[in-house]
Amino acid sequence: MFSRKPGDKEGANHPFACFCQKSEIEFLNNRISAGLTRRGFVTGMAASALMLILPKLASAQTAPPPANPTHPILFTNFRLFDGKSATLREGLFLLVDGNRIRTLTQSKPAVPDGTQVIDCGGRVVMPGLIDMHWHTIIAALPLPVVLTADIAYVHLAASAEAERTLMRGFTTVRDAGGPAFALKQAIDEGLISGPRIYPSGAMITTTGGHGDFRSLTDLPRSGARISSSEQTGGSIVADSADEVRLRVREQFLQGASQIKLVGSGGVSTPRSPLDMLTFTEPQLRAAVETAADWGTYVMVHAYVSHAVQRAIAAGAQCIEHAHLMDDATASLMAKNGTWLSIQPFVSEEDTVPLSGPSREKMLAVFAGTNNAYTLAKKHGIKTAFGSDLLFSAALATRQGTMLTHLLRWYSAAEALKMATGANGQLLELSGPRNPYPGKLGVIEEGAFADLLLVDGNPVENLALVADPARNLLVIMKDGKIYKNTLNA
Incomplete structure (x- = not known):
């Protein structure tokens, strides 16, 4: 072989x-x-x-891949590790439209009807690893x-x-x-x-x-x-x-x-x-x-x-x-x-x-x-x-x-x-x-929408990433949600 x-x-x-x-x-x-x-x-x-x-x-595989999202997704109530700074940011709104991060702002953006809203409950959003x-x-x-x-x-x-x-x-x-x-x-x-x-x-x-x-x-x-x-x-x-x-x-x-x-x-x-x-x-x-x-x-x-x-x-x-x-x-x-x-x-x-x-x-x-x-x-x-x-x-x-x-x-x-x-x-x-021309590894406007929602603060406790089944509540890649256990 x-x-x-x-x-x-x-x-x-x-x-x-x-x-x-x-x-x-x-x-x-x-x-x-x-x-x-x-x-x-x-x-x-x-x-x-x-x-x-x-x-x-x-x-x-255990389940078919998710379909392309038909509506934007808005993340609220989170702390952000953006892949660039060691300091978490708060009070932000993150809008994903298609496979990109369209808006990252401190004021709630205007969103079309049907936008999915994910309340992160104060948890940390970070880029995909x-x-x-x-x-x-x-x-x-x-x-x-x-x-x-x-x-x-x-x-x-x-x-x-x-x-x-x-x-x-x-x-x-x-x-x-x-x-x-x-x-x-x-x-x-x-x-x-x-x-x-x-x-x-x-x-x-x-x-x-x-x-x-x-x-x-x-x-x-x-x-x-x-x-x-x-x-x-x-x-x-x-x-x-x-x-x-x-x-x-x-x-x-x-x-x-x-x-x-x-x-x-x-x-x-x-x-x-x-x-x-x-x-x-x-x-x-x-x-x-x-x-x-x-x-x-x-x-x-x-x-x-x-x-x-x-x-x-x-x-x-x-x-x-x-x-x-x-x-x-x-x-x-x-x-x-x-x-x-x-x-x-x-x-x-x-x-x-x-x-x-x-x-x-x-x-x-x-x-x-x-x-x-x-x-x-x-x-x-x-x-x-x-x-x-x-x-x-x-x-x-x-x-x-x-x-x-x-x-x-x-x-x-x-x-x-x-x-x-x-x-x-x-x-x-x-x-x-580059098969994926665009920003990867960071959360900023225009970057690919690859992100994780962590149940805890990985900047203080890196061990959280060693138990992804328990601690990664949302996994998004290319704007598609592959895992969401917030309501479980």
């Missing part, structure tokens, strides 16, 4: 992919290292996959299922998880690698419920780089033969500047809003050390230049300083992870205005048990998390929030919990601003490739 690996693509990209059971990931690593063919590997994993059937995994590192297709499926199931089942399961993602208050996600184009289209057309998706397409790597999970018997690479992961759009190998340009253009042909490249090793790729480098600087530059030709940008997976520095030298505008960067690298990022999209992994509750080299790499990343955030604050790096949770329906529910981890370095207001307004600014780098 996507690949035969203990962390599939970018989820492979780090230790934080869920592999469900330690014994399964140990078996997986051993079989990969032995260099089995894909056919033999999948056969060997089939029994495990049967034992890992997801309990009550929804094969369809944004996750800048999410994998929409494989967030909730165990890896053995991903490897052995029919691709149609994988996409059906992704549809069910998309609805759950939206119900957690994440109205927008940036997909950090995977075949999310069809899912995005179905959501945009109102066929299913889910967040806005900024798709990257297949994660582009090199031979031997993170995301190259071919067995040794598949080597040497020759002719037009491609791996199953390349066939399904999980990841793809490029070993020259010309190949890089080709693979980048292929993702844009399918509708990518930005490009994901691998610049260093990954935790969950068994034969990919964290300190190894993949693309040369000219090869990285080929991707950056091609993306610029399309009016957008490249995000580069890189953990260690020399990988981050090479990506910056090539012109990359966003670095994913960078948990092991040093002070000089952080200073360089700040000087160049490079975005840091980093994930606050702080304990093994957010991870899957790993063994061998993958576990050693996982621990190294954990050990670097505090230093990376400390350096980001010290140098004033533009920092984005993402969760990067993979291969587990249970871990996927911790999306909001991951946001609360930021309290180790930031105030609740700073964390909320990062997951709303700041993330919205990063999304704007996609320029003309």
